[in-house]
Amino acid sequence: MNEPIMDKHPLELTVNGRAYRVDVEDRKTLADTIREDCGLTGTHVGCEHGVCGACTIIVDGHPVRSCLMFAHQAAGKTVRTVESLADGDRLHPLQQAFIDHHALQCGFCTPGFLMLVVGALESDPELAEEQLIELLSSNLCRCTGYQNIIKAVRSVASQLASRATGPGEA
Amino acid sequence: MKAAPFVLHGPKTVEEAAGLMAELGDDGGIVLAGGQSLVPMMALRLAYPSHLIDINGVEGLSKVGIADGALSIGATVRHAFFHHEHPQAGVLGRLLTTVVRHIAHYPIRQRGTFCGSLAHADPASEWCLVATTLGATAVLQSASASRSVEIDRFIEGAMTTSREPDEILVGARLPLLPENARFGFYEFNRRAGDFALGMALAVYETEEGLMRNVRVGLGGIEEKPRRISAAEAVLEGRPAEREIFAEAAQAALAGLDPMEDATTSALYRRDLAAVVIRRALEASVAGGTPKQ
Numbered sequence: 001m002n003e004p005i006m007d008k009h010p011l012e013l014t015v016n017g018r019a020y021r022v023d024v025e026d027r028k029t030l031a032d033t034i035r036e037d038c039g040l041t042g043t044h045v046g047c048e049h050g051v052c053g054a055c056t057i058i059v060d061g062h063p064v065r066s067c068l069m070f071a072h073q074a075a076g077k078t079v080r081t082v083e084s085l086a087d088g089d090r091l092h093p094l095q096q097a098f099i100d101h102h103a104l105q106c107g108f109c110t111p112g113f114l115m116l117v118v119g120a121l122e123s124d125p126e127l128a129e130e131q132l133i134e135l136l137s138s139n140l141c142r143c144t145g146y147q148n149i150i151k152a153v154r155s156v157a158s159q160l161a162s163r164a165t166g167p168g169e170a
Numbered sequence: 171m172k173a174a175p176f177v178l179h180g181p182k183t184v185e186e187a188a189g190l191m192a193e194l195g196d197d198g199g200i201v202l203a204g205g206q207s208l209v210p211m212m213a214l215r216l217a218y219p220s221h222l223i224d225i226n227g228v229e230g231l232s233k234v235g236i237a238d239g240a241l242s243i244g245a246t247v248r249h250a251f252f253h254h255e256h257p258q259a260g261v262l263g264r265l266l267t268t269v270v271r272h273i274a275h276y277p278i279r280q281r282g283t284f285c286g287s288l289a290h291a292d293p294a295s296e297w298c299l300v301a302t303t304l305g306a307t308a309v310l311q312s313a314s315a316s317r318s319v320e321i322d323r324f325i326e327g328a329m330t331t332s333r334e335p336d337e338i339l340v341g342a343r344l345p346l347l348p349e350n351a352r353f354g355f356y357e358f359n360r361r362a363g364d365f366a367l368g369m370a371l372a373v374y375e376t377e378e379g380l381m382r383n384v385r386v387g388l389g390g391i392e393e394k395p396r397r398i399s400a401a402e403a404v405l406e407g408r409p410a411e412r413e414i415f416a417e418a419a420q421a422a423l424a425g426l427d428p429m430e431d432a433t434t435s436a437l438y439r440r441d442l443a444a445v446v447i448r449r450a451l452e453a454s455v456a457g458g459t460p461k462q
Contacts, residue, residue: 010424026176026177048171048172048424050209050278062280062281063276063280116276134271137275
């Protein structure tokens with residue numbers, strides 16, 4: 001018999017507008033739950049202690065480390081992952097900008113960077129130019145040396161910021 | 171890299187949370203607020219609480235307000251709240267908005283809390299330095315009582331506070347600063363967003379070109395932040411000038427007890443103390459924070 005402390009508890013998560021009914025232990029992180037229980041493996045798990053940023057997702061409009069939240073803490077919240085960005089075959093402008101500027105190589109860190117930037121510019125559209133650099137220092141990329149990520153983000157920053165207040169945006 | 175098993179509790183009121191702490195605090199129960207320090211420690215198995223009292227859903231703890239000459243900050247107010255200046259907090263609001271940019275990274279600041287930093291009492295915590303320099307008050311609540319503690323008596327050492335196991339840090343109060351107050355903050359670390367190796371905060375008023383009510387706080391160097399009275403004494407009543415700043419920074423070295431770790435010697439931190447104090451003072455005449 002399991003110790004009660006290891007029991008799984010039912011939970012309803014809203015991810016990318018869809019409700020998922022899952023059954024997870026209290027200690028299971030939101031990152032692991034999104035990947036293993038919701039089957040959304042676009043969110044990557046790197047360091048598992050909040051340093052690398054690969055697992056960055058948007059919770060109630062703010063970019064956060066999903067390895068530093070327990071899944072049950074996301075009950076009743078609106079969760080968005082990288083799977084929400086593209087509209088069918090049409091990529092999100094930031095995704096297209098990453099391709100155009102060669103802002104990824106192996107791609108492991110990319111979902112985290114995309115959600116970091118989308119979340120930050122939506123909730124903080126007035127983020128100044130030098131704050132964009134500080135923002136991008138939040139996540140680790142071991143391939144690109146960051147310059148191409150900075151170029152990609154700069155190329156669409158004003159477009160993304162205007163989406164924050166544009167019609168039809170949550 | 172997975173946390174040890176625990177039971178997660180989600181109280182909705184302070185009373186309910188305090189009741190859980192009364193029941194579980196002595197038995198390894200601990201408050202979970204932003205979780206940006208606690209959860210990594212749990213992942214690394216440096217911490218393995220048996221119960222987490224998640225206060226994120228507790229009503230009334232996410233408020234920031236001004237009363238009796240102080241800014242009161244509830245237990246679930248995030249670092250990111252201070253990304254924008256509080257319109258009624260004057261110079262203190264500008265100080266907090268200057269300092270907050272040095273705390274970890276943007277996504278961490280969306281979750282981590284002001285009070286959580288005080289309760290965690292990391293020597294490298296910017297908020298612990300701000301609270302100590304300005305003379306903050308910690309507000310603690312248990313099931314049976316509420317008490318206010320001066321920050322110097324709250325932070326006892328590295329990761330150590332005078333919070334009793336059944337108490338919750340429900341808020342903190344920071345005294346407002348007069349309109350003629352100036353401040354300067356400087357932090358040194360090896361990478362952007364990393365823990366501070368050393369940092370200083372200087373706050374003073376100016377009267378006819380002279381510094382009055384000088385406060386110089388030093389953080390990241392010793393096991394807990396503290397005001398450096400030897401430096402304050404050099405500055406009090408004198409003009410805000412570079413040579414005097416340098417003199418104060420040198421005076422700060424007497425009686426320092428710097429920490430030592432595998433990568434940073436005590437001698438290095440001692441030298442760094444003088445540097446960060448001088449640069450914080452220089453920042454005070456350059457609008458709060460130095461140009462990088």
